[in-house]
Amino acid sequence: MLKRDNDVLRRAGKMVGLSTLGAAGIYVLGRLVFKRLVTQSASKILQEPYDRNIFEAYAMTKRMNPMTTVDTNLRAESGQPVMSFGTPFPMPSFEGIRFSPAQLYRFSTPQDVEIDTALVLGKKAAKPMKLDIPILITGMAFGNGLSKQAKLAAAEAATLAGTATNCGDGPFNAWERAAAKHYIVQYGRTKFNRDPNILRQADMIEIQFGHCGWVGLGSKYAWREFTPELRKAFALKRGEDLVYHANFPEVPKPQDLGRLITDLRNLTGGVPIGVKITCGHDIERDLALILEGGADVITLDGGQATSHWSPECIHDNFSLPTVSALCRAARFLDKEKVRDRVSLLVEGGLETPGDFLKALALGADGVEIGFVALVALLHNQEFKALPYEPPAQLLWYTGRYKNKFNRKEGAKYLANYLRACVEEMRLMTRGVGKTALRDVSADDLFAIDEMSAKIANLPLHYQSSP
Incomplete structure (x- = not known):
């Protein structure tokens, strides 16, 4: 009975050790993969000209706010006036x-x-x-x-x-x-x-x-x-x-x-x-x-x-x-x-x-x-x-x-x-x-x-x- 319990404990210890090793491996591998992705993405952003640079999407939103971007696409899609529920643009209000x-x-x-x-x-x-x-x-x-x-x-x-x-x-x-x-x-x-x-x-x-x-x-x-x-x-x-x-x-x-x-x-x-x-x-x-x-x-x-x-x-x-x-x-x-x-x-x-x-x-x-x-x-x-x-x-x-x-x-x-x-x-x-x-x-x-x-x-x- 004691021997069987010891065997169970040894097997459990091995499983814990393997799990810990596996988790550590996944963590290290994950860091390496994440670093590679970040490095590659950053390199593209910092090296490619704007006509092929994904960061241009951010630059576009700085020149044109997201709502105007969406409205432009809706007009292009339908050829009809865009309908809405009110203006989002700030005006003088009672807050002052x-x-x-x-x-x-x-x-x-x-x-x-x-x-x-x-x-x-x-x-x-x-x-x-x-x-x-x-x-x-x-x-x-x-x-x-x-x-x-x-x-x-x-x-x-x-x-x-x-x-x-x-x-x-x-x-x-x-x-x-x-x-x-x-x-x-x-x-x-x-x-x-x-x-x-x-x-x-x-x-x-x-x-x-x-x-x-x-x-x-x-x-x-x-x-x-x-x-x-x-x-x-x-x-x-x-x-x-x-x-x-x-x-x-x-x-x-x-x-x-x-x-x-x-x-x-x-x-x-x-x-x-x-x-x-x-x-x-x-x-x-x-x-x-x-x-x-x-x-x-x-x-x-x-x-x-x-x-x-x-x-x-x-x-x-x-x-x-x-x-x-x-x-x-x-x-x-x-x-x-x-x-x-x-x-x-x-x-x-x-x-x-x-x-x-x-x-x-x-x-x-x-x-x-x-x-x-x-x-x-x-x-x-x-x-x-x-x-x-x-x-x-x-x-x-x-x-x-x-x-x-x-x-x-x-x-x-x-x-x-x-x-x-x-x-x-x-x-x-x-x-x-x-x-x-x-x-x-x-x-x-x-x-x-x-x-x-x-x-x-x-x-x-x-x-x-x-």
Whole structure:
């Protein structure tokens, strides 16, 4: 028995020794092979001319960024305009602006004092829309954007959080209307959403002259591209293409906007009538015409806004930065003395509670979110698509994984996100010594860079208070 145990131990020792020797051999051989590969590769890079040198690929990315390289290849492949979801290029934002804390010169708000977060849109309208919070879900269309489950999740989240959702430049849907306590119907540059029975179900009408991705451009989609479900939703007859006009047929000249606003106000019994515009350098002229038309709400779509599958050349080359558009619009409305009757909403690149409250301080009555809302909707569900497909494939109407999206979870997490943002906005409002979000103002801000100071007309951090 003892002899057999000794034999087993000897064999085990030999195996351990051979394994150790083998591992050492592999280690040494691996080092030699790796060194040879590195030496050969480095020699090629350091000796071959650029026309045959693989390092030229790196040099190309220094001259042309990777996104431009990909876009160039997509244009070469298709011969068609490249579509995208927003611009990646940096613009002035809210990051250069900070709040000034209240502590002794003025006190912060005690923790037992309630902070008012309410928002009223259409302050002088016969039927104003009253929301619990000033963060709205922006217009994202069913069909040519989101799936039914994604739209329902957004509507349910808005209801849970006490805010409004928007049908976007897609069709009105009875199931979305039923899920949303506050529902904005977009009156776009096409034939759908014109039925008086639809318009009367809206809590607010938004006349959409453009958004960042289309800036008032027209488009046409062949009826064959649509499923029977979408043809019914868009009220398309067999053989009828879907046409988005560049401009409103019922507004042949700017002065006709007032007639359209009046007609919609009378038809709906006095719900707020809003106008949504992309923000160009002539923004004050556009705003003057909107005020002349008698709108209750103005929505600014800034240059950092995203949209589903819009021309990249528009995203990357048009529109004012959101913070610039907001500051100019707020100053214009103040000058015209209309803030008591006209509400101002802003969207485009607003991603954090700090962004939201800074927008309110700079003159917005409320903010709208889109992209960041989709991120919240996807919480805990991203890996149903990753790593092989983008997570948005869970949300698009044409998405490969849309049937895997859990609507109830999406609604819960988006509502949680909205609640968390509002709570953080309350904290910051206490920090500047105010008792309502709407009372936070430019007096509570300063800038940490000269561009932000000039855009928002704020003192710089190294300047003393007057």
